Amino acid sequence: MGGLLQTIGRYLPILDWSRTYTKATLMDDMLAASIVTVMLIPQSLAYALLAGLPPEVGLYASLLPLLCYGLLGTSRTMAVGPVAVVSLMTAAAVGGLGLASLEQKLAAAAVLALASGGFLLLLGLLKLGFLANFLSHPVIAGFITASGILIALSQVKHLLGASVAGDTLPELLEGLWLARNQINLATLLLGSATLLFLFWVRAALAPLLQKWGLSARSAAILAKTGPVVAVVAGVVCARWFDLASQGVALVGEVPARLPALSWPQLDWALWQQLAVPAILIAVIGFVESVSVAQTLAAKRRQRIDPDQELMALGAANISAGLSQGFPVTGGFSRSVVNFDAGAQTPAAGIFTALGMALAVLFLTPALYFLPKATLAATIVVAVLSLVDLSILGRAWRFSRADFLAVASTIVITLLAGVEWGVSVGVLSSIGVYLIKASRPHLAVVGQVPGTEHYRNVERHQVITQSHVLSIRVDESLFFANARFLEEQIYRKVADNQQIRHVILQCNAVNAVDLSALESLEAINQRLADGGIKLHLSEVKGPVMDRLQRSHFLTALTGNVYLSHHQAVAALDEEDFVI
Missing domain, CATH: 3.30.750.24 (STAS domain)
Known part of the structure; x- marks a missing residue:
């Protein structure tokens, strides 16, 4: 009997940490959840926009996945949900299918989440978490850097109010050049003002708040709420000045309802087309998530189980697919805020899911007047922090083989797209390993x-x-x-x-x-x-x-x-x- 309970506890970490759950822990988790919820609302909307999906899909992807991870995850502070790189990969995968209707795109995004989750779950059951070690961190950094550049450029069209197509650097630059005469002045002014405000918040608000007497921790957390202020200001400006009549694109109606659970239509051709992108999304998402989880766990002398993390992230993605969402993983910025806000257990994620459910039911009518330029500005500011071109210099000084792997990943991602980029990254990582292993010192x-x-x-x-x-x-x-x-x-x-x-x-x-x-x-x-x-x-x-x-x-x-x-x-x- 004891062995059975131990086995169940290994697959349900909630049975472990819940035994020592106290009122003080509850208060810490609820406080952290309230802060993360406020931060997650604009992020969910923005990343759905980045994925080429309606904004409510981002909200849906922030509900059940948080609950599943709270039950199965081993990280005490991981915040699961939509993230920039995975959203870009989702846009590339779904956009590459050439689907005509919105319903088909929603179904494809759900299938992508299900396939990605199923692959992660399989790896977890087989205890193959170590396979992620074959994707080197410098190569991951190169891929994320290139993805950050593509994400930022892809959002410029929303800041200009122009129509631009393309998924690669040459296509985006050409599209922006051709759209130079389509710029909407009101959109440009609103987007520029939002960008300036968000950059100021990120660089100067926390030091300013500390000068006013706030602790470093409180100042840092409040500085993270800048996107929320930008969203509220954008809604007020759009409604007060009737920006829609001036050509500013708005989010529009967002359904005030929870997602219905459903299984996407079993179109085997669609599943086959999305199989490779799903695997790539799963690998990138898992590596990014585990890196964040291990970093935060080390600060509190805790540990995570990579194989169980595969199970938890797999279940989170399957739940996203069943609830009209798209692929999710652990987010760096949200997890850091969750950690800094004092989250003690995965229950903070469960409380965040409840907060998101309330937001879906009661706050979505206010989102009608939210300008897309505001969301685009929040994405640009968020992803530019991911761009780290210094990795090229560090790799060059340290190892020519590593430099070639990083550089090829960046170049291929920019020129051929994220799927080719991550594929080259995986092959480069394995290639560098084999070259070094085949010529021992x-x-x-x-x-x-x-x-x-x-x-x-x-x-x-x-x-x-x-x-x-x-x-x-x-x-x-x-x-x-x-x-x-x-x-x-x-x-x-x-x-x-x-x-x-x-x-x-x-x-x-x-x-x-x-x-x-x-x-x-x-x-x-x-x-x-x-x-x-x-x-x-x-x-x-x-x-x-x-x-x-x-x-x-x-x-x-x-x-x-x-x-x-x-x-x-x-x-x-x-x-x-x-």
Whole structure:
């Protein structure tokens, strides 16, 4: 019985944290939820606009997903909902289908959420959360930077009141140039004023509030409410000055009702078309979400379970698809605000969902007069903080291979679109890993004078013996790099005819697979044919266990030594006796 409860608790973290839930925790969670709700309303509307969907869809995507994550998630402060990059990917995926009617686009967005959620759920059940590690963070940063540029440019049309089509940098720039004569002056003035206000809020409001006596935490939280003020001001201006009559585009009627639960029509052709975009959205969303969750958890000495996070995000996306929403993930800015506001448990997300439900029922009539330019300005200000071109300089200085991966991801995303960009990012990450893994670092080592330590002969003044070749292997050995080790040893032996012993220092070798074992056997035999003995030193226990299951140690021409110094000393003594 205890084992069953433990298993259930692993899949329902709420059973764990709810046991110690107190009144004080309740008050902290409710306060955080109220702050995040206020912030989430304009964000949900804006990201629905970015995804090319009606504004209420963003509100719907901020209801059930929050409830599901609150029940299943392991992060105490993660705030799930629509985010900029995933919204852009949704727009690219749905827009690429060439659908004519709004109903078809809504169905496609729901299918995208369902497929993405199903893929995440499958990975969670199979405990494959580690696969996200193959997408390097520099590549993710490059993809997000390029996406931020595309998102900002895609919203310029709403700031100008012009009609612009396109998903890539060349298309958007060409569209903006062709639309230069369509600019609506009232829209331009409103959008520019909103942009200036939001940039001022982001840069100057928090320091100003601190000068007035507020704490740094309170000032930072209040500064995050700038988009809400902008939305209210936009609604008031649009209604007071009748901006619609001057050509300013408004959000229009937003249904004051909760979404009905429904399963999208089973059009298998549609599911097949959206399968790849759904997988890409799932991967990007999961990596972004887990990065945020781990960062915030570390600040409170908490931990998250990546496999359970897959389950929670999968369920959140499935619920979004069933409730007329679109793909969601953990949002960085909202989660930070949730954390700073004092959220203690995932119940804060559940309370946020209740707050969003009340907003859908009672506040949506006021959104009729909300200018789209105002929402566009909030998106531009939010995503420009994601743009970090300095990653190129850091990658160039650190590693040329990483630079090529980051640069190619940015360029392809800008020129070919987000789907191609993330695909290249994934392939680049794997490619960089394989290149590095296939060429393990090998160092010829010698003795540091007066010590028993051995270091790289190219970096230190060390003592070497002309008849002994000591090579330190700094990677695990497997099929991709075993032949490289063979070639390097043969080359070094061929360059020095005095060598009679080769010692492989294996203190950094954590594993040896069957291909690497065969390479070691080939090295042993070929060296023996040339009158050279092969020795191993500092072999780790698990590696030795594997070697003992084979015939390699029996056929080994040399010995296995506990330390490299013992190996060198023994061989010196042996040669001296001879």
